[in-house]
Structures are given as structure tokens and as C-alpha cells.
Amino acid sequence: xxxxxxxxxxxxxxxxxxxxxxxxxxxxxxxxxxxSVPDGIDAGEIDEAVVGTLGVGGRQIGxxxxxxxxxxxxxxxxxxxxxxxxxxxGYAVRQAVQAVRSGMADVALAGGVEVMTDMxxxxxxxxxxxxxxxxxxxxxxxxxxGVYAQMASAYFDRYDATxxxxxxVAVKNHKNGAKNDDAHLGxxxxxxxxxxxxxxxxxxxxxxxxxxxxxxxxxxxxxxxxVGEYTDEPIRVAGVGAASERVxxxxxxxxxxxxxxxxxxxxAYDRAGIEPDDLxxxxxxxxxxxxxxxxxxxxxxxxxxxxxxxxDSGATELGGELPVNASGGLKSKGHPLGATGxxxxxxxxxxxxxxxGDRQVEDAELGLTHNVGGSGGAAVxxxxxxxxxx
Amino acid sequence: xxxxxxxxxxxxxxxxxxxxxxxxxxxxxxxxxxxSVPDGIDAGEIDEAVVGTLGVGGRQIGxxxxxxxxxxxxxxxxxxxxxxxxxxxGYAVRQAVQAVRSGMADVALAGGVEVMTDMxxxxxxxxxxxxxxxxxxxxxxxxxxGVYAQMASAYFDRYDATxxxxxxVAVKNHKNGAKNDDAHLGxxxxxxxxxxxxxxxxxxxxxxxxxxxxxxxxxxxxxxxxVGEYTDEPIRVAGVGAASERVxxxxxxxxxxxxxxxxxxxxAYDRAGIEPDDLxxxxxxxxxxxxxxxxxxxxxxxxxxxxxxxxDSGATELGGELPVNASGGLKSKGHPLGATGxxxxxxxxxxxxxxxGDRQVEDAELGLTHNVGGSGGAAVxxxxxxxxxx
Numbered sequence: 136x137x138x139x140x141x142x143x144x145x146x147x148x149x150x151x152x153x154x155x156x157x158x159x160x161x162x163x164x165x166x167x168x169x170x171s172v173p174d175g176i177d178a179g180e181i182d183e184a185v186v187g188t189l190g191v192g193g194r195q196i197g198x199x200x201x202x203x204x205x206x207x208x209x210x211x212x213x214x215x216x217x218x219x220x221x222x223x224x225g226y227a228v229r230q231a232v233q234a235v236r237s238g239m240a241d242v243a244l245a246g247g248v249e250v251m252t253d254m255x256x257x258x259x260x261x262x263x264x265x266x267x268x269x270x271x272x273x274x275x276x277x278x279x280x281g282v283y284a285q286m287a288s289a290y291f292d293r294y295d296a297t298x299x300x301x302x303x304v305a306v307k308n309h310k311n312g313a314k315n316d317d318a319h320l321g322x323x324x325x326x327x328x329x330x331x332x333x334x335x336x337x338x339x340x341x342x343x344x345x346x347x348x349x350x351x352x353x354x355x356x357x358x359x360x361x362v363g364e365y366t367d368e369p370i371r372v373a374g375v376g377a378a379s380e381r382v383x384x385x386x387x388x389x390x391x392x393x394x395x396x397x398x399x400x401x402x403a404y405d406r407a408g409i410e411p412d413d414l415x416x417x418x419x420x421x422x423x424x425x426x427x428x429x430x431x432x433x434x435x436x437x438x439x440x441x442x443x444x445x446x447d448s449g450a451t452e453l454g455g456e457l458p459v460n461a462s463g464g465l466k467s468k469g470h471p472l473g474a475t476g477x478x479x480x481x482x483x484x485x486x487x488x489x490x491x492g493d494r495q496v497e498d499a500e501l502g503l504t505h506n507v508g509g510s511g512g513a514a515v516x517x518x519x520x521x522x523x524x525x
Numbered sequence: 526x527x528x529x530x531x532x533x534x535x536x537x538x539x540x541x542x543x544x545x546x547x548x549x550x551x552x553x554x555x556x557x558x559x560x561s562v563p564d565g566i567d568a569g570e571i572d573e574a575v576v577g578t579l580g581v582g583g584r585q586i587g588x589x590x591x592x593x594x595x596x597x598x599x600x601x602x603x604x605x606x607x608x609x610x611x612x613x614x615g616y617a618v619r620q621a622v623q624a625v626r627s628g629m630a631d632v633a634l635a636g637g638v639e640v641m642t643d644m645x646x647x648x649x650x651x652x653x654x655x656x657x658x659x660x661x662x663x664x665x666x667x668x669x670x671g672v673y674a675q676m677a678s679a680y681f682d683r684y685d686a687t688x689x690x691x692x693x694v695a696v697k698n699h700k701n702g703a704k705n706d707d708a709h710l711g712x713x714x715x716x717x718x719x720x721x722x723x724x725x726x727x728x729x730x731x732x733x734x735x736x737x738x739x740x741x742x743x744x745x746x747x748x749x750x751x752v753g754e755y756t757d758e759p760i761r762v763a764g765v766g767a768a769s770e771r772v773x774x775x776x777x778x779x780x781x782x783x784x785x786x787x788x789x790x791x792x793a794y795d796r797a798g799i800e801p802d803d804l805x806x807x808x809x810x811x812x813x814x815x816x817x818x819x820x821x822x823x824x825x826x827x828x829x830x831x832x833x834x835x836x837d838s839g840a841t842e843l844g845g846e847l848p849v850n851a852s853g854g855l856k857s858k859g860h861p862l863g864a865t866g867x868x869x870x871x872x873x874x875x876x877x878x879x880x881x882g883d884r885q886v887e888d889a890e891l892g893l894t895h896n897v898g899g900s901g902g903a904a905v906x907x908x909x910x911x912x913x914x915x
Contacts, residue, residue: 136627136628136629184769189586189587190586196579196580196659197579197608197610197657197898197899198609198610198772198898198899198902198903199608200608200609200769200903201609201769201770201771201772201898201902201903202658202772202902204769205769205770205771205772205776205902210769211768211769211770211784211785211788212768212769213616213619213767213768213769213903213905214609214769214903215607215608215609215616215620215767215903216607216608216609217605217606217607217608218587218588218589218590218605218606218607218608219588219590219591219604219605219606220587220588226603226605229603230605230620230623232627233620233623233624233627233629234623234627235627236626236627236628236629237526237622237623237624237625237626237627238526238626239526239622239623239626239765267587268592269586375629377603377605378601378602378603379574379590379591379594379595379600379601379602379603379604380591380595380601381591381595382588382591382592382595386595394601395601398601508587508588508591509587509588512588512591512592512595513588513590513591513603513604513605515603
């Protein structure tokens with residue numbers, strides 16, 4: 136299997152930009168990725184593109200892949216849209232890795248984009264709802280926050296955790312996001328702010344939920360044969376794992392863990408030949424604060440039922456043993472659905488290159504990204520490793 | 526690059542089945558594909574799934590990949606939805622080929638599904654419209670038939686062709702489809718029927734347009750290392766090509782050809798090391814009759830401006846020099862958008878195995894499938910070759 140390397144990555148700021156379009160945002164992200172390649176690259180050297188988007192809001196739904204890649208100046212190349220709800224661009228990056236490993240492409244672009252803030256509240260609720268199961272969740276009235284609220288309730292019932300732990304996740308991620316110029320909600324919040332916010336879906340309050348964001352991100356993947364043309368300090372895709380689970384929460388064996396995350400992580404660790412302890416940092420999918428706690432356990436950062444103790448210990452803060460969501464995470468950095476997975480990888484590239492500024496993780500050499508679709512119907516995990524003097 | 530082989534393929538009948546669901550249809554197609562593997566296969570041996578669907582009608586939009594693969598009994602494996610409008614499952618098959626060639630899967634399932642007939646006429650028109658360009662085509666009032674009508678008008682203006690040639694395509698494809706039990710409109714039509722039908726979008730009449738169908742199809746792709754476990758007479762994926770083009774017709778240099786089809790075909794021929802003359806049959810994307818004429822030229826079956834002469838000569842009929850759409854094509858077999866590309870390959874597999882019954886192409890050893898997204902924003906071409914006594 137030939138190796139795949141990340142040679143560049145970039146993103147737009149995440150935020151409320153209702154005046155922007157899919158095309159304009161995606162083009163900005165592609166430009167950022169191209170400009171981040173150390174030894175330079177022309178758009179014409181890209182062999183293939185994969186675009187993750189949920190198509191929220193009913194803009195260019197059919198053919199949104201070619202629509203945005205053509206606009207970004209990548210004329211004529213194969214361009215495929217992939218969708219796995221909020222894991223769309225995590226899967227896009229995985230597909231770019233496959234394209235490169237297959238020998239059918241030397242350089243592939245994977246990205247994602249979403250425009251969410253030019254909709255009415257009802258439309259936003261509808262489109263978020265489509266990430267859940269349609270017939271027996273959305274159409275029976277469950278909101279997407281309601282799905283994660285059920286997971287939180289189950290977790291609190293089973294383990295000695297409380298909403299205070301969710302608020303701790305929010306405080307940590309806002310503290311990190313305040314150091315990220317690209318963050319949608321780039322401000323700090325106090326534990327009181329996070330504790331006393333209005334309820335969204337009990338036990339989740341406003342600070343336990345990520346915002347609805349616009350944005351785009353893009354990642355450039357090169358084969359081991361081509362990588363030398365672009366950089367001698369690439370990021371190796373050491374391991375990739377992906378897995379599915381029943382889409383409806385009610386169809387599953389457990390509400391207090393996501394099987395797809397566990398299986399994806401196990402595969403990624405196995406392919407990379409590492410253990411969770413080897414990681415220097417992680418970007419995990421905290422669409423709701425409970426999701427970050429579940430991720431700690433599903434990804435093996437701690438034992439089952441111990442996630443609330445891990446966040447309480449401070450180990451996942453910047454400067455802690457395993458900083459999680461140094462970017463601010465979905466909570467503070469923002470969550471433009473289709474852009475999130477590629478955006479996590481853009482953050483990981485910044486960290487591995489030592490370019491993360493005030494939120495830099497010290498000696499970051501090995502990082503993980505974890506992107507979840509819906510309430511766990513799909514998950515994809517990448518293990519990324521910095522190579523120096525290749 | 527390790528070789529990829531098709532070891533099985535199947536489809537549901539295409540037609541009006543509004544009582545069926547995405548899940549039920551996809552499961553039937555997967556079962557048909559599994560049952561078609563000569564030496565047998567268990568669902569558990571499938572490493573990965575790729576599902577093409579446009580998500581017409583707003584059913585399970587987010588996570589429709591995992592939703593249908595889980596229902597089909599393919600639990601836990603990576604499942605990605607891909608979308609390139611009507612080329613969704615052609616791209617899904619290409620992605621399965623990449624998965625296998627990358628070494629990340631030994632056996633991959635690619636399929637597609639669409640349920641279109643349980644919608645109101647307005648909804649169907651909306652969802653078809655999303656295959657075109659949104660802002661300056663659909664929202665300004667152009668229907669999807671209207672887009673192809675513009676291409677037909679331009680073709681008639683430029684070359685010595687008339688609507689009579691479109692009707693000849695309809696008569697040929699209905700004659701073939703009448704021999705296909707899976708066809709949606711499996712009846713013959715006379716040239717008078719096809720000539721005198723009500724206008725849909727001038728110069729296209731009802732018989733120049735494919736129907737709105739329900740259905741699903743699935744294809745199993747195995748690596749060269751694994752193929753021997755399943756059959757000693759597999760179908761080799763000799764060549765794959767894919768390309769994009771500007772989504773809006775008005776953005777292009779020409780209305781009388783589809784650049785993406787030309788580029789995809791050139792790549793597929795090149796990788797297969799063949800010329801169009803070597804082909805024994807082809808399944809091409811005749812969403813409208815004009816699209817079949819353009820395909821003849823874009824795929825190199827004849828020179829530019831000669832397609833109307835080719836259909837007139839009878840060369841593309843069953844028994845002709847190069848039978849095109851022996852299945853009945855989208856016109857007669859039907860067009861459940863996301864299922865069409867995989868359905869074309871299921872037909873090609875039948876032909877290459879000599880299992881096509883009354884519509885069997887004699888000595889079929891090398892075939893082509895051509896799947897177009899929208900009005901040509903994306904295209905994907907597969908060249909498939911029968912291997913005997915591998």
C-alpha cells in the first residue's frame with residue numbers, strides 16, 4: 136500500500152457569513168490549502184477532488200462537487216461529492232487517501248463546505264434533523280439536540296457524572312477557541328456562563344451545543360512518489376479508520392458510547408501501529424459537550440465511565456497530558472457541517488507544523504482527528520504524524 | 526496498481542414502486558448482487574460500501590449510506606454516500622475500484638438507490654431541477670428537460686439532424702427494453718408513437734424523455750488478490766475515466782457535446798488500452814434522446830455531427846455493429862437517478878456473462894458504461910472485460 140501524505144491544508148474562518156456562497160467559501164479554502172504547500176503547487180497539479188457537504192439549505196444540491204471545484208479553478212478533474220452527515224469531509228479526506236493509494240491520483244484535494252446561516256430557524260432545524268434518523272426520530276419530533284440529550288441523560292444515569300462536566304468541556308473549548316482567529320465563537324466563557332445558560336434540550340443548555348456556522352476547509356493529499364516535489368516535511372497519514380452504525384439511536388445496543396467511533400479508532404490505531412497514549416493531541420467531534428465525553432472513552436483516552444473525571448482533571452486542557460480540541464472544537468471554533476472534518480485536519484496540520492500560535496501544543500508530533508456523522512451513524516478517525524527531513 | 530474485478534452485480538426491477546423504501550430497495554439489490562457471485566459470498570466478507578443517491582424527495586438525506594447498508598445487513602463497515610446527480614452510482618463504482626486498488630479493501634460494494642414516484646409533480650420537478658445549475662438555471666425557471674432541449678436545439682441548428690432522429694432512439698431503446706423484465710417501460714413503441722407524443726420541452730416530446738423511476742442496483746468489486754475466492758470468470762475493470770465540467774450549460778464552450786464525457790472516455794480507453802472500435806456493446810446515458818446522440822460522438826462511436834446518421838444506419842440496434850442500450854437504456858429500462866450507473870454495470874455484467882436472454886449481444890467480451898451527472902457537470906466511464914479461465 137503506497138503511503139499518503141498531507142502536503143497542505145487550509146480553511147476559511149468559521150462563522151456567520153450568510154453573504155458568502157458555497158463557491159466563494161470553497162474557493163477561499165482551496166486557495167488557503169494551495170498557499171500552505173511549503174514548496175508551492177499549481178492548481179493544475181491536482182488530479183482529483185472530493186467534496187464533503189450535507190447541502191444544508193437546498194442550495195446547489197445536485198453536482199455540488201463539480202460546482203465548487205470548477206469555481207475554485209480545478210477544471211475538468213473528477214470531482215465527487217461525499218456525504219456522511221457531519222462527517223462528510225472526514226470521509227472526503229479518507230477518499231482522497233484511497234485515490235492516492237490506488238495509484239489513480241498523485242495529488243488529491245479533499246474539502247468540505249457548508250452555508251447554514253442564511254436560513255430560517257425552521258429550515259436550520261430541518262436540515263440538522265436530517266443528520267438523525269428520518270422516520271422514527273425526525274418525523275416523530277425529535278430534534279438533533281434531543282438525540283444527544285438522550286445520550287447525555289443515559290450517561291448521567293449510568294455514571295457518576297453531571298451537567299457540570301458538560302460545562303467544563305464548554306469552558307475548556309471556549310478558552311482554546313479564544314486563541315483561534317478562525318473561530319466562530321472565539322471568546323472565553325466562565326463556568327457560570329456555561330452552567331446557567333438557557334436549556335436547549337434538557338440536560339443540554341446553550342453552552343453545551345455547538346453553533347450553526349458557515350465555512351469551508353480543504354486538505355491536499357499526495358502519494359509517496361509525488362510528495363517530495365512539494366515538501367520535505369510532510370504530514371504522514373499514519374492510520375485511517377472508518378465505521379458505520381445504525382443511524383437511529385433507538386436501534387442501538389447502547390446510548391453511552393458510539394460503536395462507529397470505537398471501531399474507527401481501533402482500525403486507525405492498528406494501521407498506525409500506535410496506542411492512544413502515544414498521541415500528543417486530538418481534535419474530537421464535540422457537536423454537543425456530551426459527545427466530547429463519549430469521544431474520550433470511545434477513542435480510548437480513558438476507561439469506560441471515566442470521561443467526566445478526565446475533563447475534571449484538566450488533562451485535556453492546553454498544557455495537559457493530552458490536549459483535546461486546542462482549536463476550540465466544534466463548540467467554539469464552529470461547525471459548518473460539511474467543512475468540519477477537513478477543518479479538524481487543517482488544525483492538526485497547523486499543530487504538527489508548529490504554526491498554531493497561542494494554542495500550540497508543545498512538541499506536537501502525533502495527532503488524531505475524530506469526525507462523527509449524525510449521532511454516530513458514521514465515524515472516521517485519522518492519525519497524522521509529522522515527518523522531518525524526509 | 527492492483528487490478529479490480531467485478532464478481533457480482535444485481536438490481537431490482539426499475540419502475541413505479543412508491544410503497545418501497547430506500548432501505549427495502551437497496552437490500553433487494555444487495556441480495557441480487559450477492560446471489561450473482563458464482564462461487565458464493567457472505568455479506569460479512571464485504572469490507573466497504575459506497576452508496577450513490579441524489580436523495581430525491583427528502584427521505585433519509587443525511588447518512589443515507591449507513592442507513593441503507595446497515596439495513597442490508599452490512600453492519601459496521603465504512604459506508605459513504607456519494608452524489609454526482611444522475612452519475613452518483615457510476616461514481617460509487619469508481620470509488621469502490623479505488624478502495625480495492627488502494628489496498629484498504631479486498632471486496633467493496635457499490636450501489637445506488639432512488640425512490641422518485643411518491644412525490645407530487647412539483648416536488649419531482651424540483652428534485653430533477655437540482656441536477657442542473659441552481660442559481661441561473663433552476664431558479665430562473667429552466668426545467669431539467671429544458672436544459673437538454675437547448676442542447677437538442679443547438680444540435681439541430683448546427684447539424685443536419687431532426688427530431689425524427691430522437692424518435693429513432695426512442696423506438697430502438699423501447700424495442701430493447703421490451704426484452705428486459707426489469708424495465709420500467711418495457712414495451713415497444715412505433716416511430717409514429719415517438720413522433721406524435723405530447724411536447725415536454727420543445728423540441729423534446731414525451732418519448733424523447735426517460736421516465737421518473739424507483740429502483741436500486743449494486744455491484745461487487747474485488748481485488749486481484751481476492752477475486753479467485755469468488756469466481757474464475759470475473760469481469761475485469763479494464764479502464765475507468767471520470768471528469769467534471771461547469772455545471773451550468775451557459776458556462777460552457779459548446780452545447781453540442783459534453784466535455785466531461787469526452788475526457789472520461791479518453792481516460793477510460795487509455796487505461797484499458799483500447800479504441801472505441803474494439804467495443805462489443807455500450808450502455809450510454811440517454812436521459813433524453815438527444816443525450817444518446819451526443820454520447821455517440823463524445824464516446825467516439827462516430828465523428829462529430831454524425832450521430833444522427835449512426836442511429837439512422839441501425840448500427841446501434843441489437844444485432845448491429847455496436848449495440849447501444851441493449852437494456853432499453855434510461856428511456857425504457859428507467860432512470861432511478863442514483864441507481865442508474867450501477868444498473869448500467871449490472872446490465873454489462875449480464876451481457877458479458879451471456880445471461881441477457883433475448884437481448885443478448887453476440888460474443889460480448891468488451892463493454893462500456895457511460896453515466897452522466899446532470900447535463901454533463903460530471904461523467905464517468907467504465908470499460909469492462911470478460912475474463913475466462915482466470
